[in-house]
Amino acid sequence: MFKRSSIFFKDLIYLKKWDIIIIFIILVLAGSMYFFSFNKEQGGVAVIYVSGDKKETLSLLEERKITIKTENGYNTVQVRDGKVRVIDADCRDKICVNHAPVSFSNETIVCLPHQLIVEVTGTEASVVDIVAQ
Numbered sequence: 001m002f003k004r005s006s007i008f009f010k011d012l013i014y015l016k017k018w019d020i021i022i023i024f025i026i027l028v029l030a031g032s033m034y035f036f037s038f039n040k041e042q043g044g045v046a047v048i049y050v051s052g053d054k055k056e057t058l059s060l061l062e063e064r065k066i067t068i069k070t071e072n073g074y075n076t077v078q079v080r081d082g083k084v085r086v087i088d089a090d091c092r093d094k095i096c097v098n099h100a101p102v103s104f105s106n107e108t109i110v111c112l113p114h115q116l117i118v119e120v121t122g123t124e125a126s127v128v129d130i131v132a133q
């Protein structure tokens with residue numbers, strides 16, 4: 001009887017230890033998410049990829065509108081007010097057209113039917129670094 005209750009007591013301590021660890025992990029995750037959400041970096045350029053190949057690099061500082069032709073159709077990409085968006089496309093789902101404009105680093109707009117990706121990255125200088133690698 002004594003032995004049994006002591007095992008129970010041990011288990012209880014063990015559980016509590018894990019509770020504390022889990023709570024700690026959740027706090028760290030929540031804290032880092034909070035930190036990153038306030039550290040969103042305004043991107044400098046939008047890079048357009050088709051089937052993984054880099055097609056165009058657009059500065060977010062310059063208003064511009066270009067049409068990218070892919071094997072499967074076209075996407076018209078517009079830069080305006082420091083944001084990039086797909087304003088027109090002949091893809092079947094129109095998910096890219098309906099996507100909100102993006103302007104922060106690492107934000108993307110994807111057009112799956114055309115295998116087109118618009119990705120916002122840091123500054124023009126950081127893009128040069130990527131190319132140099």
Ligand SMILES: [Zn+2]
Pocket residue numbers: 089091092093094095096097110111112113114
């Ligand atoms: Zn699309």
